[in-house]
Amino acid sequence: MSKFVLTPRVCHSTIRILEDVVNKQVALDKAYSYQFQNMELTSQEHADITQVVGSIIRKLNLYLTILEITSDKLIENQASLFVVWSILNDLATPSHIQHTEQQVSEFKSRIDSLTTNVVLQDGCPDWLDTLGHEQLAEQWPAERAALSLPPKRYIRVNTLKGDQATLKNQLQAEGITAIDVPSVANVLEITSNSSLFKSTAFQNGLFEQQDPGSVLILNALDVKPGHKVIDACAGAGGKSLGLASHMKRKGRLLAMDIEQHKLDTLKVRAKRASADNIETRLITSSKTIKRLKLSTDRLLLDVPCSGLGVLKRNPDAKWHRDMSVTLPDLLALQADILTRYTKMLKVGGEVVYATCSILPCENQDQIDKFLAENQNFELLTSETISPANTGFDGFYWAKLRRITE
Incomplete structure (x- = not known):
């Protein structure tokens, strides 16, 4: 960090991205994309902007507390924001940023007064800390700290x-x-x-x-060349592409989703990767699933989830909404997908249910409920990929086998 230079161009781009993310509720990846498309940046500037923005968004509540402002005042206090960022990163404040020694002294005093507030130091909003303690008990503080780190x-x-x-x-x-x-x-x-x-x-x-934890999910499904495989919540196809590489272009891989634009992106990616055995299909109604009853050897259900295992990569999710409010709807959707989509699996076939969450309510609890209601399935193995224990993003997967029709 000692060689880092907070240049005017880096500051300008950082503020534009923060304005989109904090004030306009734009997703961080889209804010990056928009900014980087509209400026000619060197690779170093690109990396520097990502570093500064990421560090601020990951611990936005800490910055707001030090600055003694609300989030809607962040942009108009941008000079002070960069002064605080420089202090927290043990850097001298650049000369192009207006500041006084008295300001620096006051900010340092506030920073010192907050060093024992571990929840704030981890950039954790109150709703998330409450949910984490409810779900993970004594494991939560370690996971909370791990999720506050920059992603590799x-x-x-x-x-x-x-x-x-x-x-x-x-x-x-x-x-x-x-x-x-x-x-x-x-x-x-x-x-x-x-x-x-x-x-x-x-x-x-x-x-x-792709994160190693995501790759471990692909490995768990154990697809073989010649298998018929369905990735039923494929999105833009990151996992579909990984499965295709396991299949060595032999067999059929059906990538399905409810959004056509994501499948269109997958087609482009599949062509670049020479994943010739991927076929895409839009889920237009429940009939799309019913037509595939008992048809596939392997099934991946990478279901919609809270995303609380990947906050290192998507820290804006902490500030855009209180996910504890929307969680009941997500749980209902996950259970519905698990119940309806597993009907596509052959007898003897295997399904991996996966999330990018570390909350038991989205993971083990869903599997326990499903198995209690579906005696024709058995649990083979499961794993929670812990950010605290692995340094990877957080995921869960459970592998089930259909025993009878």
């Missing part, structure tokens, strides 16, 4: 086009450094600030950005 960058090797060692060498040739992730095969951690998506390796479909 990981990529999954597209084994349809190459292997891990070859990809590392190709990335190195483009100035991108990567290291192996020992616990998860075919995953690399990117350790440089390079722009991944401008690389020739990405354009040629040699990798996709």
Whole structure:
């Protein structure tokens, strides 16, 4: 951090993104996309902006408390915001940011007074801390702290086009450094600030950005070449592409979703990855599911969820809404998908139910309820991927087998 330079261009872009995210409730990834499309930025500037914005959004309530303002006043207090950011990151405040020594002294005093407030230091809103304690009890503080950290960058090797060692060498040739992730095969951690998506390796479909925890879900489904596989909540297809690589272009992979634009994105990604065995299908009604009754060997249900396991990557979710309010509707939707979509599975076939949440109510509790009501299924294995224990994003998966029709 000692070499970091908070330039006027970085400050300008940071404020524009914060204005979209905090004041206009734009999703962080969309705010980044809009800003980066409208400015010619170097790779270093791109990385710097992402770093500054991420650090502020992850702990927005801490910054607001130090500044003694509400979120709607953040932009008009941007000079003070950057002064506080510099103090918290042990940097001198740049000369182009207006400030006085008295301001710096006052901010440092407030920062010192808040050091023992661990909930605030973890950038955790009250509703989330209450929910975390209710669901995870003594495990919650460690998970809360882990979810407040900056996310690492990981990529999954597209084994349809190459292997891990070859990809590392190709990335190195483009100035991108990567290291192996020992616990998860075919995953690399990117350790440089390079722009991944401008690389020739990405354009040629040699990798996709994906967290190791997400890759572990793919591994759990254990698809084989020749299988018929359905990814029933495919979205833009990150997991579909991973499953296709396991299948080695043999067999049929049906990627389904209720939103056509996501499936259109998947088609583009599949072409780049040479995942030729992926077929997309829009879910237009319950008939779409019923027509596939008892038809598939493997089924992935990556269901809509709170996303509370991936707050490192999507910290804006903490501030856009109180998810404890919408959670009951999500739980009902998850249970409905689990009940209706598993009808597509053959006898002897296996399904993985997955979320990017670490809350038991979305995970183990859903599986327990399903098994109690469906004696024709058995639980094979399950896992909660803990951010505190692994450093990865947080996920849950449970693998079930259909015993009888």
